[in-house]
Amino acid sequence: MKKVSLSDSGPKVSEAIYGFWRWTDEGAVTTTAIEKTINLCLELGINTFDHADVYGNTTIEEHFGKIIRNKSFKREDIVLFSKCGIRNSDSGSQYYDTSRDHIVNSINGSLKRLQTDYLDIFLLHHSDFLTDPEETAGALAEVVKSGKAKHIGVTNFSVFQHQLLASYLRIPIVTNHIELNLMNTSAIEDGRIDYIKQCFSKPLAWAPLAGGKILSGEDEQAVRLRAKLEEVGSKYDANIEQTAVAWLMRLGTLPIIGSLSESRIRNAASASDIKLSHQDWYEIYQTTVK
Numbered sequence: 274m275k276k277v278s279l280s281d282s283g284p285k286v287s288e289a290i291y292g293f294w295r296w297t298d299e300g301a302v303t304t305t306a307i308e309k310t311i312n313l314c315l316e317l318g319i320n321t322f323d324h325a326d327v328y329g330n331t332t333i334e335e336h337f338g339k340i341i342r343n344k345s346f347k348r349e350d351i352v353l354f355s356k357c358g359i360r361n362s363d364s365g366s367q368y369y370d371t372s373r374d375h376i377v378n379s380i381n382g383s384l385k386r387l388q389t390d391y392l393d394i395f396l397l398h399h400s401d402f403l404t405d406p407e408e409t410a411g412a413l414a415e416v417v418k419s420g421k422a423k424h425i426g427v428t429n430f431s432v433f434q435h436q437l438l439a440s441y442l443r444i445p446i447v448t449n450h451i452e453l454n455l456m457n458t459s460a461i462e463d464g465r466i467d468y469i470k471q472c473f474s475k476p477l478a479w480a481p482l483a484g485g486k487i488l489s490g491e492d493e494q495a496v497r498l499r500a501k502l503e504e505v506g507s508k509y510d511a512n513i514e515q516t517a518v519a520w521l522m523r524l525g526t527l528p529i530i531g532s533l534s535e536s537r538i539r540n541a542a543s544a545s546d547i548k549l550s551h552q553d554w555y556e557i558y559q560t561t562v563k
Contacts, residue, residue, distance in 0.1 A: 274318030274545050277527070280447040280474040284393050284424060286352050288522065288545045290477060291538070292323035292529040298332035306533075307333070308340045313535060315346060317542040323450075323477075323529055324387070325356040325398055326379050331386060338388035348389055355383040356428055358398035371401035373412040380416050394447060395422035400434040410441035417444055426450065432468045439472075446472065453478035453526060455498055455517055455561050456486055461524075470525065478521050481528040481541070487517050494561070501560040505553045511544070516557075518544035523554050 276285040291314045296303065311322070324334050334355065341348060357379030358371045380395055395416055401409070416422045425442075427435060428450040439446055449469050453460045453476070460466050460476070469476040482488060486495055487502075499513055506516035518541045521528050530541045549557075 274542060276320070277475070279394075279424075279527075280445060280472070282424065282445045282447055284352055284447075286321040286527065287319045288527060289319050289518075289541055290321040290323050290354075290527055290529045291319050292479065292531045293328050293333045293337070294323075294325065294479075295531045295533060296329055296333045298329045298336075303329075303332070304336045304339050307336050308345055310533070310538070311337075311340060311346065313538060314542075315350075317539065319530075319538075319542055320350060321352040321354070323354045323356075324383070325359070326383055327359050327361065327398070330361065331382070334383055334386035338386050342388045352393045353387065353389065354394045354396060354426075355380075355387070355392050356396040356398040357383070358401060358428075369399045369401040369403075371397050371404045371409045371412075373408050373415075376409070376412040376416065380421050384421060391420060392422045394424045394426050396426040396428050396448075396450065397430075397438075398428050400427075400430050400438075406437050407441050410438060414442065414444055432464050435465075435468060435472075446474070448474050448477055450477040450479055450529065452480050453521065454481050454483040454487065455502075455520060455557065456483040456490070456494060458558070458561055466524070466526070476526045477529050478526040479529045479531070481518055481521055481530070482514065482532075482537075488514060498557075498560055501557055505549070505557055508553065509547050509549070511547050512540065514540040515544045515547060516549075519547035519549055520554060520557050522547075523549045 274288050279286050358369055359367055360370050413425045424447045426448040430449050451460045451465055502513040502516045518528050
């Protein structure tokens with residue numbers, strides 16, 4: 274799998290990214306399983322890994338950090354993301370916080386748990402409607418200036434939220450992680466894809482298989498979509514899963530793989546070898562809008 278520039282400012286990442294949002298904490302078993310997954314990803318050419326402080330209630334970063342400490346691989350051989358901005362309340366609900374204090378405390382915590390001196394990209398996990406954007410921008414600039422993060426990004430931001438934050442920054446926002454798949458193409462229609470590209474960046478698509486609905490959903494849309502993916506995929510000797518991910522890559526987006534299944538990780542990685550034609554890409558897209 275080749276490496277591509279995430280933006281005109283960097284960094285270079287693999288064409289598919291592995292994300293840990295589905296992982297839960299089961300002690301040493303989780304460390305072993307994560308190490309196995311990392312080794313599989315590296316074997317397939319996936320060297321970019323996406324974390325957040327809330328994944329496993331901070332524990333997933335801790336497990337990953339143990340693997341870095343044990344020197345199973347070299348830190349410089351991987352690209353490491355982490356995010357902050359979603360917090361869990363005592364009642365079990367979630368809320369958003371991109372205040373300066375939370376940003377600084379969060380990146381310090383992530384670096385400690387991951388046992389690394391820096392993140393390649395530090396992202397805001399969600400827009401916070403209450404925090405002063407100038408304060409948020411200042412905190413992001415601070416973590417880059419300090420060397421704790423090489424780049425910054427955002428996640429789940431609308432075009433206007435993205436523009437607002439960027440207007441207070443002198444450093445670039447190198448990506449926006451968005452939900453995008455063949456059962457949710459709203460990012461194409463509402464301009465998010467266009468705006469990210471206008472910023473000379475590549476969007477990262479989370480839930481590339483719609484949480485498995487593309488593969489096993491029983492509603493009319495999912496059934497119709499699978500039939501089209503199977504039809505088009507047969508031209509490329511590709512299965513439904515590979516074709517769905519190849520569709521995202523043809524759009525210029527980089528999928529974030531979240532599956533714990535080895536076969537699904539392998540399918541997503543191999544999708545980078547499939548180059549859908551214009552006609553085939555639009556035939557699949559038109560299936561989603563009927």
